[in-house]
Amino acid sequence: MPLPFLTGLRVVDLGQYLPGPHAAQLLGDLGAEVVKVEPPDGDPLRRLGPVDSDGTTAAYKLLNAGKTVIRLDLKAEGGRAALEALLARADALVESYRPGVMDKLGLGRERLRALNPRLVHASLSGWGYDGPYATRAGHDLNYMAVGGGLDASGLPDRPVISYLPVADFASAQQAALAVTAALLGRERTGEGCFLDLSIMESVLGWQGLTLTAAARGSQPGRGEALLSGGAACYRIYRTKDGRFATLSALEAKFWRSFCEAVGRPDWITRQSDPLPQSDLTADLDRLFATRTLAGWKELLDPVDCCFEALPELAEVPGHPHIAARGQVRVSSGPEPLVETLMGLRVDGGPPPSRSPLRESDAGAVLAGWG
Template structure:
């Protein structure tokens, strides 16, 4: 097990994907994470088809490694218990709309009174202030406003990504912020409020497209070097309706690709201006002439950044994924483990999510 954050106590007061995944990263790093849910549980428990235990696979996957405590924060006893947990915690991850914690009696001043060293990660769609602070949203709208959708997709229309990009990117951002906050606190500082926005996480990636637009040369959707305009950076359909991914950006890789498919006349065309529609059509015709197995076998022997697009059923059995031990199947779930190894050790395993009683957590956290 990875124990980099051993001894760190985390309260996960979030729901759905971003906050829970952020807290799971902290658990994967060794923190003790207690997820606090309302009496009826969080909606993700029942969002979609449920298993025999009454829980959805998505809920169990994103909350593995945590203990779950149900508290009614609108009730005086529930607030007392929550206040004691806060007094003993190192990190609070929450994803309420701004102002909700204040209405429950746990605004910044109250949190500071309870625990001056608390690292409070407030993860929200739009941030803690600004005109959109209370506006509803989901991944697709955060991507839309943050610039992540405009040049993604085909020439006809933007296309959403899966899994939801803003959700998972903001989760990583929130976990990184929490660890940085703990590091800062460890150097003698007090706790702090860390404001993490899903939209702004997406926005932070948009420097190149914003700069191009400001210079009057906006990046075209499906027309840029790595957005669909280059023949040597594309996804191509095979004869059996599968797909191959080509990422031969560097000239040496394109040269190797052209040699492998016996098309030396394509080598110099690497430098053709974007979009390279004519060349892409020729490469597409080539890939369409044979099934995926043919191309996978050919390029397995050639170092040129070309790989088959794997179906989710194929990923666990890929030789590299299997050798690295990144996938674990148990209890009808297929887990993708946190991609970190410490000193050559294996990835950290996660215990199943489990419901616990107040007494168990208090006994552990008072110790």
């Protein structure tokens, strides 16, 4: 079951692809009723990538679980009228159009306020509603680049693409947080508001540390900082069998425990070597290449040193800790879905569950909304 915090609240989701739909889904996890409005051909994510036997992608099913999906032609008078009827009864609207699209549909801010002055309208666009990039096209990689999320990460000779798309998921969580806060604020003021949210700025908001270092001329090169690969005690290492292990023994006590466990107490004082610690890192590269991943687990799992094996994706659901916590649900059948629920448990309960998405029509939804 969803959590009860937003029970009784109604959310209209006009998003497509990932950020907007995931933001609305998180609100549904917290108890809101979410109705997703799609064009007659459906959200393009239905067909973006390999499709299941029913003609729909797994990604679409996962990102829209828990919702009621209806289709409306918003370019036609009847479709706009049906959407307006929904918005007049809704508590929140989540959409991810470029700035100006809602105005072209006849649903700009003034019209929405006239329909429902208590409506919280969250617009999650790529760049935000003003500035020279406001109407510029973009995707996660572009937002990560401009927002400062790429330059400091990756290999010394080049940045790397993060996967899954960090900006998309980060902005979805920020949007859900903002909507929840705005709904709380509405309880005091009695009025809704317009939320201008930018996918790029969700990444930019994390960059205070790196931007400050860059402004002071103290930002290390890519792969040379304490947490980006410059410290031997905080790296990913390849094992004898071609698998990978993570070590994050930042504190002196953890590093000491690691060095003692591997029989190299002479390395303990080298933790403070200047960054990047190329020589010490090379020593650890050679060390980790002497055992298989299973061998390293056998040696280091009992040691309090911040060591963890890097599981392959297919192994993640079966990891003993993940399996015990119950956040991952795997459906049965020839086309299983692996659903990752919201990582939240209240008063010892389980993570909020999601029902499969269901298709409906505007008339049925409006009848239920009264």
